[in-house]
Amino acid sequence: MEALEKNIIDLGAWLELPAGLYIREWEQNLLDTLTVDIFGYNALQIGLPQIDALAASRMPHRWLTDSRLPDPAAPKQNRPTVVVHDFAELPFESQSIDLVVLPHVLEFAAEPHQILREVERVLIPEGRVIISGFNRNSLWGARQASGRLSKNYFLPTEGEFISHPRLKDWLKLLDMEIGSSDFGCYAPPFKSEKWLQRCRFMEKAGQRWWPYLGAVYMLQAVKRVKGMHLIGPAWKQKRIAAGHALPVANKSKNKHG
Template sequence: MTSPRINTDSLHDWLATPTGQYLLRWEQGQFDRAVADVFGFHALQLGLSEFDALAANRMPHRWLGCDRLPVGASLGRDVFLTQYEALPFSDASLDLLVLPHTLELSFDPHATLREVARVLVPEGRVVIAGFNPTSLWGVQKSCGKGPPDVGDYIGHWRLRDWLRLLNFEVQDNHFGCYRPAVRSERWLQRLAWLDSAGSRSWPIFGGVYMVSAIKRVRGMRLMGPAWKTSPARAAKAVTTATKGME
């Protein structure tokens, strides 16, 4: 049984609106750029089945984990139902996770982020998209006229603090979607000039942000070639164990 979510249906409905499609276009481009050169074997998109955030990534094993079955899709090896706070993967088994608004839709965003840290390999990467509370969209949401109420928006600096506590190092961040959340496609196009003006004049006030971070493990170091060890050290038996995918 999955954990309760916060107004998940309202977000999925809003994403079908002109402003929702505007958001998805921006985020698709940002995810494509962020994951294209991330290498490894196992990648997971957690939530938001409306688009493929891993489309530009070339890892051989890519999954979509959802809290509900995507409309028009059937369960298969690439799509599965899961709790965001309890992922069905072994410790240090994934190379890349992408979270498109997953923390906002999670019943416990702290627990979700801890799960991300648990399943990522050392030097693994996480890419997170979220609504920006210090933006025009944040003001509209507080008035009930903007994006749907999906619980508390998690601020960019607040998220960075959470990541730092879990030994992540933020590598990159971007803000986007400076147009107001309007219902008309015509007005949305008329206000297109705000994207260039906003990114140039008030960059941190975009409606959404994207953060990319790497999991660091303190004290981890690479071992040298075996023939360079001393005779006494080479005589000692050393075994290692690697957890595979469950």
């Protein structure tokens, strides 16, 4: 197991390790809390099928997309992948999605800015995006930084972790209004499940005394459109007319919105 952990380069494989399961548990619980009261018709999770980000969502249409087909040998996904695509070019109509969840997508992407631009394009006015990422300003971030020198990584090696303030700046440039932010997982970066469990008491202490130093963060933002006011009946008529079809864009006519 030690050799496997030392050479982990894939986030999906890392999430099956004790530290990854610890992160998944916190993120799943928080996502369930955040998404249950976000209303709309179409919700989209991009990437990371190991987490069912839309499990608690009440929206009638919920989809998972990924950049590759599921591995037949991998554990069965809670929600099947419906579209395989390049994350930097979302195959959906402009202003067609009410909620987009990006669990650890941006920090493992070659073009994170382009992904955010595409998310902004497909979101309806007042639509929401939820983004999770590893916190560089944490014990886990420090452990990863030292691991780069010794080549003994704690987190997946290919990640380029984005700080919380930097991500907020990117979203503001797209006229996205920043909502709530949550930080969690305050246990030291242990590989052992036993030691992670022993440090459970640090969750409440961390939230109270060093709230911004959690190993991971989750940020919400809302798409604001200046000068636009939603009118109830017209908006409802448009959404009902969309039916139950997946809002896939005609790429020949609308490649980037």
